Amino acid sequence: xxxxxxxxxxxxxxxxxxxxxxxxxxxxxxxxxxxxxxxxxxxxxxxxxxxxxxxxxxxxxxxxxxxxxxxxxxxxxxxxxxxxxxxxxxxxxxxxxxxxxxxxxxxxxxxxxxxxxxxxxxxxxxxxxxxxxxxxxxxxxxxxxxxxxxxxxxxxxxxxxxxxxxxxxxxxxxxxxxxxxxxxxxxxxxxxxxxxxxxxxxxxxxxxxxxxxxxxxxxxxxxxxxxxxxxxxxxxxxxxxxxxxxxxxxxxxxxxxxxxxxxxxxxxxxxxxxxxxxxxxxxxxxxxxxxxxxxxxxxxxxxxxxxxxxxxxxxxxxxxxxxxxxxxxxxxxxxxxxxxxxxxxxxxxxxxxxxxxxxxxxxxxxxxxxxxxxxxxxxxxxxxxxxxxxxxxxxxxxxxxxxxx
Numbered sequence: 001x002x003x004x005x006x007x008x009x010x011x012x013x014x015x016x017x018x019x020x021x022x023x024x025x026x027x028x029x030x031x032x033x034x035x036x037x038x039x040x041x042x043x044x045x046x047x048x049x050x051x052x053x054x055x056x057x058x059x060x061x062x063x064x065x066x067x068x069x070x071x072x073x074x075x076x077x078x079x080x081x082x083x084x085x086x087x088x089x090x091x092x093x094x095x096x097x098x099x100x101x102x103x104x105x106x107x108x109x110x111x112x113x114x115x116x117x118x119x120x121x122x123x124x125x126x127x128x129x130x131x132x133x134x135x136x137x138x139x140x141x142x143x144x145x146x147x148x149x150x151x152x153x154x155x156x157x158x159x160x161x162x163x164x165x166x167x168x169x170x171x172x173x174x175x176x177x178x179x180x181x182x183x184x185x186x187x188x189x190x191x192x193x194x195x196x197x198x199x200x201x202x203x204x205x206x207x208x209x210x211x212x213x214x215x216x217x218x219x220x221x222x223x224x225x226x227x228x229x230x231x232x233x234x235x236x237x238x239x240x241x242x243x244x245x246x247x248x249x250x251x252x253x254x255x256x257x258x259x260x261x262x263x264x265x266x267x268x269x270x271x272x273x274x275x276x277x278x279x280x281x282x283x284x285x286x287x288x289x290x291x292x293x294x295x296x297x298x299x300x301x302x303x304x305x306x307x308x309x310x311x312x313x314x315x316x317x318x319x320x321x322x323x324x325x326x327x328x329x330x331x332x333x334x335x336x337x338x339x340x341x342x343x344x345x346x347x348x349x350x351x352x353x354x355x356x357x358x359x360x361x362x363x364x365x366x367x368x369x370x371x372x373x374x375x376x377x378x379x380x381x382x383x384x385x386x387x388x389x390x391x392x393x394x395x396x397x398x399x400x401x402x403x404x405x
Contacts, residue, residue, distance in 0.1 A: 019041055020041060020045065022041075023039055023041035023042040023044075023045050024045050026039070026042055027042050027045055027046060027049075068139060068142070072138070072142060090109055091109060091113075093109075094107065094109035094110045094112075094113050095113055097110055196266070197265075197266040197267050197341065198341060198347075198357070200265075200266045201265050201266065201267070201318065201340065201341070201347050202347060202355060202357075204262050204263065204264075204265065204290075204291075205316075205347050205349045205355035206355060207258065207262045208252070208258060208262065208263070208291075208316060208349060209349060209353040209354075209355065211252050211257040211258040211262070212224070212252075212303075212315065212349075212353075213303075213353065214257055215251075215252060215255070215257050216302075216303045220302075221302045221303045221304045222300045222301070222302055222303075223248075223294070223296070223300065223301045223302070223303060223315065224248055224249060224251035224252050224255075224257075225248045225251065225296050225300045225301075226241060226247040226248050226250070226251050226254075226281060226282075227241065227242055227247065227248070227296075235295060236286075236323060236326070236327065238282060238283055238284075238285055238286045238289065239282050239283070239284060239285065240282070241281045241282065244282050245293055245295055245296065246282055246283055246286075246289050246293065247281050247282040248293055248296050249263070249291065249293035249316065250280070250281060250282050250283060253276050253280075254276070254280065254281060259276070260272050260273055260274060260275070260276050261273050261274070263290060263291055264290050265290035265291065265318065265319075265340045267290075267318075267339070267340035267341050267342070268287075268289075268290045268319070268339075268340055270285075270287040270288055271288060271289075271290045272284065272288040286323070286324065286327055289319055290318070290319055290340065291316050291317065291318060291319060292316065292317055292318070292319050292320040292323070293315070293316050294314060294315050294316065303351060305351065307351075310350065310351040310352040311350050311351070311352045311354060312350070312364060313350060313351035314348055314349070314350055314351075314363065314368050315349050315350060315351055316348075316349045317338070317346050317347065317348045317349065317368055318338035318340040318341065318346035318347055319338055319339070319340060320338065320368075320369045321333070321336040321337065321338060321339055321369070322334065322336070322369040322370065323369075324339070334361075334367055334369060334370055334375075334378060335360065335361060335362065335367075336361070336369075337359070337360070337361060338361075344359070345357055345358055345359040345360070346358055346361070348363060348368065391404075391405075
């Protein structure tokens with residue numbers, strides 16, 4: 001059985017007949033103005049050409065879709081070009097030979113180039129319906145991708161949100177950020193607090209310097225003193241007038257030359273503050289004392305001492321760690337710093353009214369926590385240890401703890 005459409009296709013071709021070609025030529029020569037031409041063919045050709053300007057249903061949407069697809073293809077082509085690997089020099093030479101028509105029998109690279117060229121020229125025209133469907137699928141995929149990206153960049157604040165959800169990665173990030181802030185902020189805040197305490201302590205020292213000067217001016221150049229001095233008697237019994245050196249310093253408070261707040265260091269949480277008891281002669285306990293005062297000799301101490309440099313005479317300093325450890329029954333550490341400033345150092349007030357920060361209790365070769373006699377004994381013991389210790393010693397018994405090196 002024959003197919004009429006197939007027979008018609010075989011009998012037709014894409015060439016115009018001679019009368020039609022002549023009509024088209026006349027129409028073109030007349031500037032597409034067939035009014036003066038009476039040939040019916042000319043008017044039919046003009047009618048066919050007029051169809052080219054007739055709008056097609058859905059043409060706007062189809063054109064927009066084609067534009068979008070073209071832009072998408074251009075972007076993909078640009079990305080593919082950016083991501084593409086460069087050709088090997090041998091492949092570049094093979095392409096050049098194929099383009100120049102150079103015959104290279106037996107060359108695998110040129111043969112592969114010819115195969116790629118055949119693939120590029122052997123395709124069949126696609127079905128318009130299938131092409132339109134493919135375009136619709138591509139545009140739908142593009143729309144879904146754009147919607148997904150927009151959703152990822154938008155925070156959901158809808159009414160259906162009943163709780164705050166957080167991923168484990170978010171928790172880890174927040175914890176790391178807090179840890180970093182704490183590691184930076186806490187030491188900085190601690191350093192600022194310590195500096196403020198030191199500045200407040202320096203202010204106390206300067207206030208005490210003025211109080212000492214005023215008291216000495218009113219009392220024949222003598223430093224404050226509550227007893228006649230100590231000559232071998234105990235001076236560590238705080239609260240007992242005759243056996244407490246701190247009672248001498250408390251004289252400034254008792255006689256109104258200075259307040260308790262001026263003798264309270266911020267680094268001593270137990271320091272006595274506020275209004276003093278009018279009947280008090282001393283602090284209530286050693287823990288309430290913030291500053292250690294020079295041990296008074298018999299007869300007291302004048303500010304007009306016959307010394308070469310009054311700056312070498314220490315009057316008061318941040319409280320001594322030695323007396324605190326002795327009172328607590330603990331071993332003495334002669335070179336320890338005052339606990340008022342976390343062991344970092346201490347302020348020292350001298351006879352000339354100057355106050356300086358010292359990082360060691362040894363000031364000018366003199367340990368301010370110890371009398372010279374004990375300093376001499378410690379020095380002799382250390383010198384003897386340095387000379388006698390040779391590295392050949394052994395423990396005296398199994399219970400003699402001795403390790404090295």
